[in-house]
Amino acid sequence: MSDLAGVDWDLVVVGGGNAALCAAIEAAETGARVVLLEGAPEFYRGGNSRHTRNFRCMHRGPLSVLTDAYGEDEYYDDLIRVTKGQTDEGLARLAITTSEDCLPWMENHGVRFQPSLSGTLSLSRTNAFFLGGGKALVNAYYNTAEDLGVAIAYEAQVKHVVVTGGRFEAVEVEIGGERLTIRGRAVVLASGGFQSDLDWLARAWGPAARNFLIRGTPYNRGVVLKDMLDQGAESVGDPTQCHAVAIDGRAPQYDGGIVTRLDCVPFSVVVNRDGERFYDEGEDVWPKRYAIWGRLVAAQPDQVGYSLIDAKSRDLFMPSVFPPIEAGSIGELAEKMGLPREKVEATVAAFNAACRPGTFHPTELDGLATEGLEPAKTNWARPLDTPPYYGYSLRPGVTFTYLGLKVDDTARVTGPEGRYENVWAAGEIMAGSILGQGYLAGFGMTIGTVFGRIAGREAAAHVA
């Protein structure tokens, strides 16, 4: 590995996920000598990108697996709706309009697409799904990069980016316990957010964050982000916030990925540790409310919630990876889940009494609401009365953090004295400029692909 230190690289790419790979491939295709430093071991390579399933893509007509059309304005409107305006319009429109070229570029570099997965038909127009998911995409890019002669180092944790007078000179990296200095003429920083550093998360969010689960890689600990901010790089995005959804409470601390998702909330009664309801479970269709439940659960004692359903609702949502807790009565279910029995029985009894007759429609807002209950359940409110009863525990699962490096429309990073001469950033580490709040399904990979490619091209042009 120490031979990496002997070379004067044209481009050093920090990170080994989608954004890093797109940058490395673009630069290597111009003939640049590129080294990619992935902090994770080979098996865990690809960061959060290995957990993804699709990317959101603008298109004027049917394109590859995408049906119909999805224009710039509609895409932008969707973005504004979730970010409540907290976005850099120029960068956002750049990402959106460039996404259309990305799809064929991805196909030309080994990525394969498949029609929208069963159970996700609503996305078949806007999101192109990767055949085999994000890990297959990552594998394809690693193969392409290797074929282009990119040098790849695993377990290469970058500790410090050496920048003097606005100019990048080298990275200090630990590879298999050995500390090296790798010099280069340009650098692309693509090492993701900091969500896997629970201490940092706890400092930013509060001690409750120690009970959060991290949905993706344990290797995104924000080491490079912090190092750059400490050196005066300009930041964007709310440093205290993270994107969190409610996932199965039994998920592993890290890397549980997509299968820990739970879609049962709209059909359930959700109580907290004390057996009390705390929010309208039927506010909207689940894809639109998926993201707020992370915060709702995070605000409950011990950061945990319990979703209770009965036999009527068992088959209304995608199966979860962990089987539910099952019981013949609500009281028994409460006991099995470690909840106060009488309290839960009373909560469910009050809920059942507040349900009104009407037509239940699982796939649309059916207006089947409770009456005189606080908080109300405004749709899909059916009494829990048909055994067996089932319960799932819910915990906040963090997807990513919002704090990032500020970049311009060439993905160049801004330092204390204006733009750095030769430092670019792509992916999650700069996504805060565009996604200031909320999340739009499939937009993370769009940002990584668009800005990874731009960064790779710009960096290669700089050293050419």
Next chain:
Amino acid sequence: MSLDQVNAGAPALEEARRQLEICNACRYCEGYCAVFPAMTRQKAFADGDLTQLANLCHNCRGCYYACQYTEPHEFALNLPAALADVRVESWERYAWPTGLAPMFQRNGLAIAMAVIAGFALLFAAVAALPGGGEGFYAYLSHGAMVAIFLPAFVFPMVAIGIALRRYWADVGGKALRASDVTGALHDAGRMKNLDGGQGQGCNFEDGDRFSNARRIAHQLILYGFLLCFASTSVATLMHYLMGWEAPYGFWTPPKMLGVPGGILLVAGVLWMASLKVKADHDLGAKNVAGGEIWFYIVLLVVAASGLLLYALGGTGAVAVMLPLHLGSVLTFFLLMPYSKMVHGFFRLAALMRDRQDKG
């Protein structure tokens, strides 16, 4: 007692069930093969469902290399291996007479070689008896050949038929429609489930890179075998219907089918063996490598001795090659129900069953 109950709680089935429940919550691999669409039609997996999915899986390994949950991840996904274990166990369980198959998995090579040698000696002895005839029949009378080969062909067909009936009952098969059969033959004819869903092929000899090598090698074997089989069938018809007796020259149907068939078979088996050496053994069935090798060796002996026999026709070598060829062919057929060869029959059955659910 149904076979399901005999096998209830078997570790291979439990492990496959555990993994499929994870896949069913993920579904990222949906586009690779027929297994995933079939899986998403269900919420829970009975033993028969697992057996069907396992036989539908062609072990292309796409879903292993694409999986974010393979070891060291605690979910420990390795679906190709889990389904391979269920599949091989199902063949052993359905094989008739019951209990014979596991013996071959363990000692297949030794048994097969002993059987070939035994038959070859027998043929040599029979040939030594005084008799008349021309060509090959100078060595072994036609009557003797028929008396030996007819039962040797009928027995495996009956045995496999019984095994398939057991399978069909367990996987809940319905009455076959013509479209089930043609659809399945169409998929098998192109090895559709080894094409990775989009023609890129499978992951076998080169880690996570896709290639069609295994698919092509498999079809060389399949079509080589079918040509050889056609050659023998045509010769039989010529013998009985047209009174045209062996030996046949090159420009006759039996040779024009059999020689290319033999060449394809030899090339396919050697190529496949070389791919298997490079592939990761942990993605296939446990404890089955020995069981596969003997099958490949028998196949190779059949094809190579057949070709040599033709090449050496008229020389003294025939006295050695003919017993060897006939002995290996006989072995191949007799042991077919307990060899890797049965995979083709179960695969076709699984593809037909899958057609029924797709409607």
